[in-house]
Amino acid sequence: MTFADTSAHKIARLVRSGKVSAVEILESHLERVKAVDGRSGVLEPSPITAEDKEKVHAFITLTEESARAQAQEIDAMVANGENPGPLAGVPFTAKDIFTVKGVPSTAASKILSNYRAPYTATAVQRVLDAGGILLGKVNLDEFTYGSSSESSAFKPAPRNPWDTSKVTGGSSGGSAAAVAVGAGALSLGTDTGGSIRHPASFCGTVGMKPTYGRVSRYGLIAFGSSLDCPGPLARNVTDAALLLQAMAGPDRHDSTAATVPVPDYLAELEKGVRGMRIGLSPDFFRVTYFDADTGEIRERAIPEDIKAAIESVAGYLAQLGADIITDIPMPHTKYGIPTYFVISRVEASSNLHRFDGVKYGYRAEQSFADLREMYRLTRGEAFGEQPKLRILMGIYVSAAQFQKQYYQLALRARALMRQDFETIFDPAGDYKLDALLTPTVPSTAFPIGGVYGDTVLMQYSDQFTVTTNHAGIPGLSIPAGFDGNALPIGAQLLGPDFTEGRLLRIARAYECVTEHEAWRAKRPPVVEKYG
Amino acid sequence: MPQEKITPQVFQRLVNLAAFDLSPAESEYLRRELNNQLVSIEILESISIDAEVEAAAHGVPYPPERSPAFRADEWITDPHRADILAQAPEMEDGYIVVPDIAQEELE
Structure with a gap:
């Protein structure tokens, strides 16, 4: 065990007290990165070697030198008797969809491969201001478009620390993998349809999508502007609370950042679940999937291991004094993915028109007959298949003759998903739930290459997370044990708007009660072998 | 499978609007996936x-x-004026x- 295995809240305490220097903490993390991460993702194609297959490849850019300078500044502050902040000396990573001044901000796409942002995203700046040390920018699905991180233009794509033949999930796959192996105690991810919670579930970490508007989107390279939420990934609940505390709050640069006061999440964390009403819904215990042979949508039960894990979480919460309410109806859950196929594509298509090879980013290198040809060649060459697919679909479903049939219908279906949650959380309603407990993903990590390419099947992997984004409410994924193949299972807690503190509190109660179980002591095999 | 909504002609129109230069293999993959996604979207009509x-x-x-x-x-x-302009692929005299x-010619 090294400082790379130490929690963020302990690191901050050690550094602030002067017992350990920020430089020492940083070096321990850099050592871990070098031991387990392997080569960082790069644009130039090269064969994946046997060694590559054993490493994690979370990073695109390692900011080693600037991190050392930051760590020295933190140590100087401590030496002068100043308080460097609640995240003093804590190494963190940021998904490479956040802009950071002077550092490449690629969105894992060739079209932004040479882009250096002139400003830093608000969420990242707040973590830096709280004393955090940026270890680097981590890999993701290109422009966040995917649920496995395989669509990154920067290869090798991240691999799952618990089994490197499996995907990390996505799109914040680099964030989840980095946190899981101790390559930074914390990571900033984004979640548009499940992109924080999905990889958190696959990699055995904590990951939270806050309420839409809880964290500023300023400095995010946009995907779906009505859905995107920046949020924390960490190895434990307290660290996730600490990171959210630093990230959250109003921002003059983002008019959708709500002016709702940020509570003291840590103060509420240990208050337990006694008297809380926590629901289970059968609509989150069956998988809907698309049968490409017949074109039909089918249903089946979720895997037994996952069902048992969620029931075990419910059992523990009941022991701790929560009321578990079963048979909660969430009738519009199955419409989440089709609705997402429309709304997210329209928004993505609109957002991606700005990448044209004129103002910034990549421009194709030949000479052109005219501007139009330059657009076509640049965008054709530098966007991968997933961005192209989203742009084309967005144009189709928002076309004047179809927009009522598709886009307007999807926006109304979204209202129904919001109503499902409002009904179950209504304090004067039939259910009066404080939270809903569900599996995060209907599977554990799948093999690399096993689903990639089939965009419908891949999207259905987000079916338990995506309704949260449509509704705007907060969702938290926490580790809930392992399946028969030693792969992590994630449990998800959903609550009403701005109840992040409550979800963290439930998660912390479960974490405490299972603290001494054998599965909690497991470390990813790649860390055991190389760390 | 139901009849394809995105025919090669519709697809070409979308590609022009999106300003993409695509290889035949890429076009085939993208058109197939678009049609599969549209079938999945049809559930909304119910x-x-x-x-x-x-x-x-x-x-x-x-x-x-x-x-x-x-x-x-x-x-x-x-x-950040200078930093922003420095990102442009080609600049001349500002x-x-x-x-x-x-x-x-518009008709």
Whole structure:
């Protein structure tokens, strides 16, 4: 065990007290990165070697030198008797969809491969201001478009620390993998349809999508502007609370950042679940999937291991004094993915028109007959298949003759998903739930290459997370044990708007009660072998 | 499988609007996936939605007490002008250089 295995809240305490220097903490993390991460993702194609297959490849850019300078500044502050902040000396990573001044901000796409942002995203700046040390920018699905991180233009794509033949999930796959192996105690991810919670579930970490508007989107390279939420990934609940505390709050640069006061999440964390009403819904215990042979949508039960894990979480919460309410109806859950196929594509298509090879980013290198040809060649060459697919679909479903049939219908279906949650959380309603407990993903990590390419099947992997984004409410994924193949299972807690503190509190109660179980002591095999 | 909605002709129209230059293999893959996604989207037509349900542009409501006040409508000079312009692929005398802009006669 090294400082790379130490929690963020302990690191901050050690550094602030002067017992350990920020430089020492940083070096321990850099050592871990070098031991387990392997080569960082790069644009130039090269064969994946046997060694590559054993490493994690979370990073695109390692900011080693600037991190050392930051760590020295933190140590100087401590030496002068100043308080460097609640995240003093804590190494963190940021998904490479956040802009950071002077550092490449690629969105894992060739079209932004040479882009250096002139400003830093608000969420990242707040973590830096709280004393955090940026270890680097981590890999993701290109422009966040995917649920496995395989669509990154920067290869090798991240691999799952618990089994490197499996995907990390996505799109914040680099964030989840980095946190899981101790390559930074914390990571900033984004979640548009499940992109924080999905990889958190696959990699055995904590990951939270806050309420839409809880964290500023300023400095995010946009995907779906009505859905995107920046949020924390960490190895434990307290660290996730600490990171959210630093990230959250109003921002003059983002008019959708709500002016709702940020509570003291840590103060509420240990208050337990006694008297809380926590629901289970059968609509989150069956998988809907698309049968490409017949074109039909089918249903089946979720895997037994996952069902048992969620029931075990419910059992523990009941022991701790929560009321578990079963048979909660969430009738519009199955419409989440089709609705997402429309709304997210329209928004993505609109957002991606700005990448044209004129103002910034990549421009194709030949000479052109005219501007139009330059657009076509640049965008054709530098966007991968997933961005192209989203742009084309967005144009189709928002076309004047179809927009009522598709886009307007999807926006109304979204209202129904919001109503499902409002009904179950209504304090004067039939259910009066404080939270809903569900599996995060209907599977554990799948093999690399096993689903990639089939965009419908891949999207259905987000079916338990995506309704949260449509509704705007907060969702938290926490580790809930392992399946028969030693792969992590994630449990998800959903609550009403701005109840992040409550979800963290439930998660912390479960974490405490299972603290001494054998599965909690497991470390990813790649860390055991190389760390 | 149901009949394809995105025929090669429709697909070509979308590709022109999106401003993509695509290889034949890429076109084939993208058109197939678009049609599969559209079949999945068709399920939405089976939802029963009351007439009074309005379209939701976003999930979380934004009442005035949660929304930031409008900023004063005034010019603020961006401090990063040089950094921003330095990102352009081709610059000359402070202007961004692009190829000729094709002229089209509108009918």
